[in-house]
Amino acid sequence: MVAEHRAIGRLLQRREVENTGAYLERLSDRSVARSMRQLNRRDLVEVFDLLAPVRREEVFRLVQDSVRIELLKGLPTERSETLFASLDPDDRAWICHRVPDSLSETLLAALDRGARELTLLLMQYGPRSTGRVMSPHVLAVRAAQSVDTALELVRSQGEQVETVYMLPVVGDAGVVLGVVSLRRLMVSDPRTAVGDLMTAPAVVMRTDQDQEDAALSFRDARLIAAPVVDADGRLAGVLTVDDAMRILEEANAEDAARGSGSARLRRSYPATSVLDLVRSRVGWLLVLIVAATLTVNVLDYFEETLAQVVVLALFVPLLIGTGGNVGAQSATTVVRAMAVGDVGPGDFVRVLLREVGTGLLLGLILAAVGFFPATFFADRSIAIVVCLSLIAICVLASGVGSTTPMIARRIGIDPAVVSAPFISTIVDATGLVVYFLVARAVLGLG
C-alpha cells in the first residue's frame, strides 16, 4: 500500500506523465484513493487529472475527507462544483465547515435548490453534534403497515436512502415509536403488522447530542444504524455504523495527538510539510517549557542545599522521570475509564484513594528495589533520602495524575489535553520540592 504512493510520486517527479497515467490505470479505484492520502496537494491534483474521467467521481467518493478538501481547493472551480454536488448531504456539510467561507459559498451556490437546502439544514447543527453527521435520507415505516407494504417501500425507495437494514417505525408527526430490522421483516409473515415486530430502539440519538457520545453508545450496542430524533422525538435522520467508526477514529487520532501535546494533523503524515509539523507541536511545547521554568525556580530556591551536597543532583532526572511515568499511568487509566463511562464526577474521592494506595504500593516496591543500587553512587543517608522521596513522589504523581483529568472535565476542558506531558510538568516541580525537603530533614541541612 505504501509502495504505490511512492511509485506515483517518483513518476510525477520525473515528469513521466504518460507512465503515471498507465500506472494509475492498472490500480483499482480503491488503491488510487488510498495512495492519494500520501500525496501533497500539487501531486494530488495532477494524479486526479490523469485519471480516466469516468473514474473520477468514484475515486472522489473513496478518498479521505482531508484529500477531498485538498482536491476541491486545487481543482478548477467548475470541476470542484460537480464533484461537490456528487457527495451525500452529510459529507457536503462536513466539508463546508472545513474549507474557507469563500469556497463553501461558491460550492453551495452551484448546487441545485433541494440539495443546497438539505446541506444548509445539516450545517445548522452544532459542529460536534450528531445532527451534523447523520444522513437525512431515511426510510421510515408506520406501525399499522404490513410487512409486505414495508418491503415494497424498501424495494421502491431502497436506492435513495442511507440504509434499509434498520427502519424506524414512526407515529403521528413523525415521532419514533421503535425500530425494525430488514432481516426481521424478511423472515416474518408478510401479513403481520410492522407494529407487532418492532422493538424499542437500543439507542436513540438526538440531533443536538455530542457526536462522540453517540458513536460510543452506538458501538456498545453493536448497531449498524440508529434513528436520530429532534428535541420533540421526531425522526430527523439516521446515523450509520460507518459514520460512528469515522467519528471514533477522529476522536482517537485527536486524543493520541493531544496525549503527547500536539495538534492532530489534518493530512496524512507524508502529506504534511515540516512547517505544518512544527506548527502542530510548537504551541504545546512553549506552554510546557514555560511551565517547566517552575522547576528552575524550585532548584534555584534550593541552590544552597545543592551546592552543599552536589550528589543530590545525580538523582533528579531519575526521580522526576519516575514521577512522570507514574503520573502518566494514572492519567491514562482514568482518562480511558472516563471516556467509556466507568468513572464519573461522583467517583472523585474513590478514585483518588485508590490511586494514592496504588502509588504508595508502587513507591514501596521501587524504593525496596532501588535502595541497594543507590548506595553505589552515594552514601547510605543519600540512598535513604532518594528512597523516601521516591515513595512520596509516587503517591503525589498518582494522586495528581488521576485527579487532574477529573478536575479538567469538571471545569469543561478535554481531559486528554491535560494528560501525560502536562501532569509530568506539575509533578516535576512538586516532586523536587519534596526531594529537597526530605534531603534537608534527613541530612540535617539548613
Place this chain on the structure above:
Amino acid sequence: MVAEHRAIGRLLQRREVENTGAYLERLSDRSVARSMRQLNRRDLVEVFDLLAPVRREEVFRLVQDSVRIELLKGLPTERSETLFASLDPDDRAWICHRVPDSLSETLLAALDRGARELTLLLMQYGPRSTGRVMSPHVLAVRAAQSVDTALELVRSQGEQVETVYMLPVVGDAGVVLGVVSLRRLMVSDPRTAVGDLMTAPAVVMRTDQDQEDAALSFRDARLIAAPVVDADGRLAGVLTVDDAMRILEEANAEDAARGSGSARLRRSYPATSVLDLVRSRVGWLLVLIVAATLTVNVLDYFEETLAQVVVLALFVPLLIGTGGNVGAQSATTVVRAMAVGDVGPGDFVRVLLREVGTGLLLGLILAAVGFFPATFFADRSIAIVVCLSLIAICVLASGVGSTTPMIARRIGIDPAVVSAPFISTIVDATGLVVYFLVARAVLGLG
C-alpha cells in the same frame, strides 16, 4: 449510567436483597448489563442470581466479554454450561482462550457435538487471526441463482446466520467470486441472475490474517460485513462490523495503556483491585527505573563539572523534560502513521530527515524564546549553554522519537511499547551528555 452500579453496590453492601431485586427489575437488560461492568466478581454473581431467570440469557449476551468470563468462573458449573452454550461459536472460542484450561474443558464437554466441533474449529486459528473472530454461520448464494431464489434463502435461513445484509457469491468448491448486498437484491428484478448483480468484494479477509489489519481495512472501506476465506480462497465465514469495532477498541485500549507504560486492564477500572492496578504498572516502572539509572551514571561522570558550576543543575529538569516532550510528539505521530499504513519500513530515512528538520526548527524557536528568561537565573554564558543544548536535544529527541518505533517494528516489537516513556528515558541520558559537553566547551571547563 455510572449511578446505577453505585446504587446496586450500595444495596448489596447493606444486604438489601429484596430491594436490589426490585431495583434490577426496573432497569432494562441493557442497563443491567452496563452496570455489571463496574461490579466486582462477588457482586456480579449475586446480581445475576437476583435477575429474573428469563432475563439472564439476554443479559449474559449483552455484557462485556470480561464480565462473561467472571460470571462463568463464579456461577455453579451447570448454569455456566447452559449460558456458555447459548453464545455464538465465535464468542465461545474467544472465551475458551481466556479462561483456565480446566474450565474451558468442562464448558466444551457440556456442549452438544455440533456446537463443540464448531467452537473447536474456530479455536484452531491463531490467537490474533481473523479466523478466531469471524462467524462461521454465513449464508452464501451462487452466481447462477436468481434474485428471487436468493431472497427466498434469506427468508428461510435468515435467522440462523450472522448477517443477511452482505451475501458472498460462491462458485465451485465454495470459492468466493464476489459479494452482493441485500439492498441490491431487494431493488433488482427478481428474475436477474445474482452473478449479474455481484461486485468484487471491497475487502476479502483471510482466516490467518491479523485481526487488527482486517479491522482497519474494514473500516477504511466502510463495510458492514465482509467474507473471510481460507488459503484456497474458499468461503470460511463472515466478519461483521461489530466484530471489527470490538477489535479496534481492544487495540486502542492496549495502545493507550502501552503508550503510558502499563498493561491493559482486563476488567473495567472500578472492578479492578488496587493490587491488580499495581500489577499492571509495576513491571514497566521497574524497567524504566533501571533504564533511568543511566542518567545517574551520566551525572556521576560529570559530577566534577556540576560541583564547579552548580547552577547547571537548575536547568536539568527543564532540558530533559523538553526532550521527553519532543520525543513523545515525534513517536506518537510516527506510531500513528505506521498504524494507518502511511509510513512503512522503506520510509526510514525520509521520516528521520523530516523529524530532524522539525526538531531543529522547534529547538531554534524554543531557544529564541527561552534565552532572555534564562538570563534571570544565571549569567549570559550559562544561558548560551542552555539554549545550544536545547536545540541539540530537540534534534536528538525527534530523531530518536521517530526512529525508535520504526526500528521496533522491524525487529518485531509492537511500536506502541517503546513509545513515550521508553523514549524519554533514552533521550534523558543522551540529552544530559550533550548538555554537559556543551557546558564544558562553552565555559572552558576540564
